[in-house]
Amino acid sequence: MTNEASVELEGVTKFFRDVPALRGLDLKVPRGCVLGLLGRNGAGKSTALRCMAGVERPDAGTVRVLGLDPLRFDVAARRRVGYLAETGVPFPAARVSRLIALCAPLYPRWNDALQDELLRRFGISPRARLKELSLGQQRAVGLLLAICPEPELLILDEPAANLDTVVRREFLETIIGLVGDGDRTVIFSSHILSDVERVADRIAVVHRGALRLEGALDDIKDAARRVRLTFAGEPPAEIALPGLVALRRRGRELLATLIGYDEAETARVAAALGAHVEAQRLGLEELFIDLEGQHGIVDRSAA
16 A cells, blocks of 8 residues: 555535534545544535545535546546445436446446346346335445446445345455455445444544544554543542543543553553553444543543
């Protein structure tokens, strides 16, 4: 994987009826990675993906995809990007075979073997009309149309929606196969964090339209800890710990989530406060809940 970026967003802002969906979003996605885009409902994930795909025009900021402005893509550039929207399928009354016949000639690199394999995997008859398929199968047709052109960049908005566990695993294997050469880039959003943890090598967390956290998944997990500070009396209202991103009070305890955990410095702060300290590693789901959850979590990104 090179250091060249497949996607760069700088200060991207987007409003819908005076409501901000993106608030100066900055994001750089290296070529050849699989990036999982995370965030709660309404965080701005779909809007960010639509801006990358050239479907949405930002109100401010710049978007560069494969070095180009996606709003000015010519035919050749458009062929280099595959996009699957969050909902809906084109031409619901069309037969699968007809839809493929319309799309495949537009892409010189269309992979017929992959097309047939995906139809087989998802149990889809080419003669079936889209509206006759299950929601999961309709989603699979959308995946097929995005993947079979073998794009350099694949943008997927909740691709596993309505897919059962077995089919979802097969789709994840397809993603892994697509980036096996180390040059293709996949950006996908998902609420299924176990899928993200299994497939992604990088993550980006979007919170209220801005980037809250981004980096290599393994590095983030290695640097993340939940620290329990237990006090003999009432805990202090504030605490200064390196890498603090969330804080929760529970009786005589403070539960601090740190990214960039420094064991020696944490022990020093705890000793100065007269607190007993314990630290535990976090999986992606636990980290995300601590970052985005309610019930006492302190949102320090909004400060």
